[in-house]
Amino acid sequence: MMSDSILEDIFIKRSQQKKKTSPLNFKERLFILTQEKISYYDYDVEKGKKKALKGTVEVDKIRCVEKVLPEENAPIERLYPFQIIYDEGPLYIFAKSDEVRRLWIHQLKHVVRFNKDLAQKYHPCFWVDGMWLCCQQGVKQALGCQVLQPKNGGLLGNPSRRKSRKPLPPTPAEEPTPPQPPCPQLGPSSGMTVIAEYEYTPVNKQDLPLRPGEEYTVLEAVDASWWRARDKHGNEGYIPSNYVVEAGHGFERFAWYCKNINRSQAENLLKAENKDGGFLVRDSSKTGKYTVSLYAKAPGDPMGTCRHYNICSTPQGQFYLAEKHNFSSIEELINYHQHNAAGLVSRLKHIVSNKADKAPSRAGLGYGIWEIDPRDLTFLKELGNGQFGVVKYGKWQGQHDVAIKMIKEGSMSEDDFIDEAKVMMKLHHQNLVQLYGVCTKQRPIYIVTEYLSNGCLLNHLRDSLKHPSPIQLLEMCKDVSEGMAYLESKQYIHRDLAARNCLVDSNGTIKVTDFGLSRYVLEDDEYTSSAGSKFPVRWSPPEVFLYCRFSSKSDIWAFGVLMWEIYTLGRMPYERLSNTEIVEKISTGLRLYRPQMANDRIYTIMTSCWHEKPEERPAFQDLVVTIQDLLYELQ
Structure with missing residues (x-):
């Protein structure tokens, strides 16, 4: 392999049809990816040697990398196509397996993530004979017809490297821009066959029961979390999308594959x-x-x-x-x-399998359920007192574990929160605590969420974690960074990221909770500086002190402090300083010291989060990649 190459593979390449009359052909080529370009060569299979260079694509010219729906009745060697869109149009490549395709797409997206003018839309089908098969447009440079969704490892540009940035608010009193609702995610193709991994018992008449191992036909992707489907008996209804897998694809059908499990x-x-x-x-x-x-x-x-x-x-x-x-x-x-x-x-x-583990959380207890009847809740035990009031463990309809926040009157701007709750329910990620619904018809109002049995991360660090390994601590940071990268991709700001606002499930996975709720705090000492502004002082950067300006970059600062909490096993940041002293000293350059359990590379990640200028801090997606690479080396 070339010394500067990132990936090398033999793929089938489709001719680019630069003229409408050009015939289609498919040829085997050796593709080599470096940081600067993709090169493809003629290749002698028998001798295992590359021959003449046939073409190149400069990495900085790439606007989009994505899968393509395979052609009808495609031969077996052309079942896994993907596309590279650049200034000359689409380059279509066929991988030998879905695993290889996913590897190349992920690596390409990582390499081009800082490119200017990354596409917001793309064409999911081929350009053939002067026409896009998906939308019938006859212009090769026509804007895509499907919204391109950034995901972990997706085409997420680093905002710190972009030149077009919004200015700071003109006055400290100006309200920050409210978070945007989640963008619709691309769903499955209509008619796709899926297999149930977990049992699902309907909670209302609209839902369809799922039985593990049985096949279902997807009729409509209502949103990213709920699909309308039909079973083998012709019954139709809504199913949680993360309870099923596409038939014939992925490893989920094998007992030896354990999804969403880390090394520890x-x-x-x-x-x-x-x-x-x-x-x-x-x-x-x-x-x-x-x-x-x-x-x-x-x-x-x-x-x-x-x-x-x-x-x-x-x-x-x-x-x-x-x-x-x-x-x-x-x-x-x-x-x-x-x-x-x-x-x-x-x-x-x-x-050895984890298939018997309980099913993952879903976005809502059932399709369309948002307002929860308090009569369906059973309170079993008190978990603690949060900033908004008592939190209790209970059951919904006598069988589903839930956590219930009972909001004490006067602690929250309730009407504003209720307006926001529907947006928050659509946020769904394995490293976020799922909001299931609210009870707003009585006072106090209740917030009903996923229940995590191992409680708060801060208490877990202080009381339960004995002699953790470096990999364990880094895996915790990875969990939080991936949950936050998801929020970042949805343009959603947490505003209060800290170990106290993360929870630990029965397997040790860390999930971020209470995202966005600090906007509705009315009074809390933890959030009030001597000047009267409300923010979590010990986790806040200078632009929050000076302008009350919250952004994903202020979340990045807080993530660095959270990493410090993890590597000190739950110590209080700046423990000997008052809030007023912290504001003064942070503004003049004070930063948290390197924890004894954090090596220089870990501390470098922390300090990268604490640059004074927000634009110099990394994006969460970049932190995810950095932490993933470091974990990969440790394995």
Whole structure:
């Protein structure tokens, strides 16, 4: 592989039809991606050598990278197309597998994330014979017909590198721009067949029950979280989209694949099973990569050890754990190593699965449920006192675990919050605490959310975490950064990011909560400086002190402080200073010291969040990539 290359693969390339009369052809080419360009070469398969250079695309000219819907009755070698849109139009490439396609799309999006004029829309279908198949437009440079949604690893430009920036408010009294509602996400194609991963029992007449393993046909993507579907008996209704997977795609259908599980959680699962050769496959910390976690017990060793093997790929798109044992798919690789150790500490003897775990949270208890009848709530125990009042654990309709915030009168601007709650319910991510609904017909009003059994991150750090490993601490930071990157992609500002506003689920996953709620605080000492302005002083940057200007960049500052909380196991930031002293000293350059448990690279991430100028701080998406890369190295 070339010294400066990022990826190399042999793909089929479609001719670009630069003239309407040009015939279509498909040729195999060796593609090489570097930081500056994509080059593709003629390739001698028999000799394994690249030949003449056939074309290049400059990275800074790329406007969009995205999948393409495959053509009807596509041959097997053209089932996984993706497109690179640049100034000369679309370049269509066909990968050999969905895993390889996802890897290339993710890496390309990362490389071009700072490009100017990134596309906001794209064409999901091919340009063929002078026409876009998706929208029938006859102009090759026509604006796309589908909104392009930034996701983790998506085409998210770094605002700090863009020249067009909004000025600071002219006066400190001016209200910041309210958050925008979530953009609609691209849904599945109509008629797509999906398989239920989890059981879903309808909570109203509109919903459709799901039975694990059964197939359903998607009729309409109502929004990102709820789809209208039909079962095999012809019954129709709404289903939570994160309870199903597309039939025939992905690893979800394999018992050995554990979704949404990190290294520490994998080790806990394998050790609990306590079987020599117990294994699972999980998403690596680096998006688009996979890791095999394997538990082995030597004779006379009651404890056993966990090993983690990253699944690597060759330039030809094959996969391997041990060199010289290459396979065209990850399924074939796992099957081989179930019968042969071939360089691993043990063969893969026993599948260890988290499939029996409870279903993930969904965006709402049922489709369209927003106003919750308080008579459907059962209060079981008090969890604590929050800034808005008592928080209790309970059940909805006697079976669904929920947390209920009982808002004490006078603590919140209630009418404004109620207007905002519908927008907040549509925010859905595995690292955000899900808002299920509100009870507003009586006083006090209730806010009903997902319940997380391990409570507040701050208490978890102080009381429960004993001798954490560097990977454990960094995984916590990764969880928070990914939840915040999602909020950032929705133009949603948290305003109060801190360890006290994160919760820990039963598996140890960290989820961000109370995003946006600080706007509705009426009185709280934690949020009031000596000058009377309301903000979380110890987590706030200079532009909040000076202008009351909140943005995703002020959230970035708070994330750096939250990282510091994690690496000090819950110490109070600036513990010896008053709020007034903090404001004065931060404005003159004071920053938190390096925690003993944080090495220089970790502290560098923290300090990058504390640049005085907001535009010099990274975006959350950049932090996600940095933390993912660091975790990948540690594995």
